[in-house]
Amino acid sequence: MTALLEVAGLQAGYGPVEVLHGLDFTVGDGEIVVILGANGAGKTTTIRAVSGTIHRRGSIVYDGQDIGRLAADAIVVAGVAQVPQGRGTFVDLSVEDNLRVGAITRKDGAVDEDVDRWFEVFPRLGERRGQKAGSLSGGEQQMLAIARAVMSKPRLLLCDEPSLGLAPLIVEELFRMLQRLNAEQGMSILLVEQNANLAMDIANRVYVLETGRIAATGDAATMRDDDSIRKAYLGY
């Protein structure tokens, strides 16, 4: 499998505080990769470094192109979309406008169809298409955030803890959605999660992040069945 995203020696942080001390990881074309880690391990920082919303050093090659110096908006145009933590929906815009704004970089004329398709996939969003996004429940906002990111037609989707603060049933629905996007559209997904159990179910490969360094890596299936790894890094 050829790598769609190849990250080497990634360092990033906030001001003088370095959070990531040189990460190496890859996401293959059509792969779901999950980065697991506890609070403060650097999961969100990793996502932000790839999406260009914070300062970072090291090499980030996406589809043969070095995106390590591009601004966030240019990275979206290149084909990488982010579902930020805490959803980052445009709360004052209607549900429909949130989807349209997700497609703002697109030049094709199929935006209307894609908006309608999402309303079929998530009927609850369709019922609320004219409402302000801020009035949605947490789970609905997370669905909207994923739908909005996918509206830009990315080849690589970055998801920052989509399960955060949501009920287990909703989380399952969201993860099935991610799996579907991967299977039906061949979308590659880089997911960072604390919820190891569920994330390992949909992932091909796993990295374990510990205080800004990769502590372990392997196939999701192998990692799940390896008791020592589970106990050491995943805590269950």
Place this chain on the structure above:
Amino acid sequence: MARFLQYFFNGLSNGAIYSLLALSLVIVYRGSGHLNFAQGEMAMVSAFFAWWYGRSMPIWLAVIAAAVTAFVLGALIERFIIRPIGLRSPFAVVVAAIGLFLGLNALAPFAWRVTNPQPFKSLFPNDAGDFVRIGGATWRYERIGILVVMLVLAALLFLLFQRTKLGLSMRAVASNPESAPLVGIKTGQVLMVSWGLAAFVGAVGGAMVASVNTNVDAAMMFTIFFSAAAAATLGGFDSLGGAVLSGLALGAIENMAAGYFPDLIGQELRFSSSLLIIMIVLLVRPSGLFGSQRVERV
């Protein structure tokens, strides 16, 4: 009744000018969250441009050219003054805007080497007989014209915000500036356009003031700016429709207060009367009459 209508008509066109400037303030506020204290002075400088261009071209063409000039200047002010300062401290922007206010006020007479108010041609038919008579009150073409210009501009702005990709980008940046780059919006460009657009609308307002006053003068926007800021506040500061309606309402109320109580309020206290109304409204409704109360479930 004739007296009421007279005050009402005259008040509406004063109000239309407040609305134009209030729209400018709202566009900037929605874009970057700043109250631009220099908005009135930017409009004043634009009116000087219109006067200057008007010496070598038809006056309406001069006004349009001045508004385009204002757009460019507004965008440059955002890019090279407001944004670099805002990155350091949001409070510094307020000080920068006040500095801009004072600077522009001193600049205009200096740049054109004029001290006295300079004559400005009326933008509308303005001879003795250019009026319509409604219910015993006269409504001059010039005053009708100002109202129409404001309403047309407000309608175009509404279409821009609601029906275009640029408008969607501007609303997205206003709603969540952190998320906007994540959908590929060039936030910096959107902010430049916001400030440019605000300056454009303000320039039209400045030209209307010059037309009514029949001159341009460095102090022309002074009191008007405060009423416009009051209208923007009353309208909720993030609502275009609120800015339009509040501007018109304040214009009408001020004019009636001054007209009906010439001894108590008169010309001296007319602006205070609108500020009093605003204080009362804000006590009851802190987000203004039309401002969006932020709805956000977590």
